[in-house]
Amino acid sequence: MKPIPFNRASLAGNEFRYIFQALEIGHISGDGGFTAKCHEFLERELGVGKALLTTSCTHALEMAALLLDLQPGDEIIVPSFTFVSTVNAFVLRGVRPIFCDIREDTLNIDERKIERLITSRTRAIVAVHYAGVGCEMDSILALGARHGIAVVEDNAHGLFGKFRGKKLGTLGCLATQSFHETKNFTCGEGGALLINDSQYIERAEIIREKGTNRNRFFRGQVDKYTWVDVGSSYLPSDVLAAFLFAQFEHWEQIQASRSRIWEYYRKNVKEWAGQNRVKLPFVPEYCEQPWHMFYMLMPTLGARQGLIAHLKAREILSVFHYLPLHLSEMGQRWGGKEGDCPVTERVSDCVIRLPFYNELSNGDQDRVVSAVREFACG
Ligand SMILES: *Cc1c(COP(=O)(O)O)cnc(C)c1O
Numbered sequence: 001m002k003p004i005p006f007n008r009a010s011l012a013g014n015e016f017r018y019i020f021q022a023l024e025i026g027h028i029s030g031d032g033g034f035t036a037k038c039h040e041f042l043e044r045e046l047g048v049g050k051a052l053l054t055t056s057c058t059h060a061l062e063m064a065a066l067l068l069d070l071q072p073g074d075e076i077i078v079p080s081f082t083f084v085s086t087v088n089a090f091v092l093r094g095v096r097p098i099f100c101d102i103r104e105d106t107l108n109i110d111e112r113k114i115e116r117l118i119t120s121r122t123r124a125i126v127a128v129h130y131a132g133v134g135c136e137m138d139s140i141l142a143l144g145a146r147h148g149i150a151v152v153e154d155n156a157h158g159l160f161g162k163f164r165g166k167k168l169g170t171l172g173c174l175a176t177q178s179f180h181e182t183k184n185f186t187c188g189e190g191g192a193l194l195i196n197d198s199q200y201i202e203r204a205e206i207i208r209e210k211g212t213n214r215n216r217f218f219r220g221q222v223d224k225y226t227w228v229d230v231g232s233s234y235l236p237s238d239v240l241a242a243f244l245f246a247q248f249e250h251w252e253q254i255q256a257s258r259s260r261i262w263e264y265y266r267k268n269v270k271e272w273a274g275q276n277r278v279k280l281p282f283v284p285e286y287c288e289q290p291w292h293m294f295y296m297l298m299p300t301l302g303a304r305q306g307l308i309a310h311l312k313a314r315e316i317l318s319v320f321h322y323l324p325l326h327l328s329e330m331g332q333r334w335g336g337k338e339g340d341c342p343v344t345e346r347v348s349d350c351v352i353r354l355p356f357y358n359e360l361s362n363g364d365q366d367r368v369v370s371a372v373r374e375f376a377c378g
Pocket residue numbers: 055056057058059082083085086128154156157177178179180189190191
């Protein structure tokens with residue numbers, strides 16, 4: 001039997017053709033024609049003022065930390081249950097991360113626990129929309145406004161998700177996207193910074209272009225370009241943008257196939273889950289999810305490890321993720337200890353993610369479902 005991977009990048013159709021076009025045009029460095037098409041696509045579909053492709057979501061987050069002018073000793077409030085980059089990008093600036101626990105239902109940062117973590121040094125709250133299900137943005141934005149704290153969305157999971165009718169990625173002053181191989185849309189490694197507060201646009205262009213005003217030069221706004229600020233090289237090659245645009249072009253089909261896969265899982269493991277004290281993802285009725293992943297919460301760590309092994313024995317790869325960041329080696333440097341974020345600690349032991357990719361076939365998905373249903377939690 002052929003192994004079923006956890007993830008597999010799928011082609012949408014025109015990837016090779018567009019890469020070839022980029023080569024023919026002869027502009028394969030950053031900010032060529034395909035990058036412009038990707039920017040237009042994101043700005044149009046999301047209705048954001050400015051989208052800038054980056055080499056990764058990690059780098060978009062680093063740009064956010066630079067744009068917010070965060071200084072050593074400043075603090076940000078972040079969920080402990082997230083990918084390392086959500087925090088690392090800020091720690092690079094000398095920022096101290098203050099870890100917040102998550103909600104039991106959506107596994108998003110618990111907005112009711114944020115305010116007590118705010119100090120005179122708090123400069124930003126980073127909201128991660130786990131599995132693309134929106135955080136409680138009304139409360140979080142109100143908190144940010146009341147305390148004069150920026151709200152950044154790490155929307156790596158959430159492209160095309162909605163919170164109360166509003167698109168994720170358009171709510172914080174800055175938001176970041178990932179086009180890593182494991183995300184809904186990919187170019188291997190890639191990302192984007194979405195800018196919702198126009199005061200950041202000009203400086204974002206400069207930071208992304210090595211601290212130069214090269215973008216203004218190309219628009220004819222200055223007659224030579226020069227070094228004007230700090231910066232780095234955060235723009236991807238147009239070859240990658242060509243690949244990504246081919247994916248964007250078919251975004252509705254990609255999302256439709258992911259929604260079918262997700263619903264099929266839910267429908268077919270629901271009864272088994274009920275009998276085995278397994279919790280399925282919770283999506284509040286005012287959130288629209290973008291079908292990024294299918295996870296389940298097993299009753300115990302033993303059951304979680306048992307199911308991973310059970311599936312592996314049948315050549316099906318499932319994964320767990322997010323070891324609590326406050327308990328990581330780095331997290332402990334800021335005094336993180338067991339009990340700080342009890343929900344995160346429990347959930348981290350119990351999450352399992354099933355194989356999920358655009359081209360997961362019905363037959364393979366049936367194999368996964370049957371294997372899951374053979375497993376008893378005991
Ligand atoms: C994937 C991911 C990132 C990092 O994305 P890269 O593009 O690989 O840098 C950041 N945050 C979250 C929540 C992610 O899932």
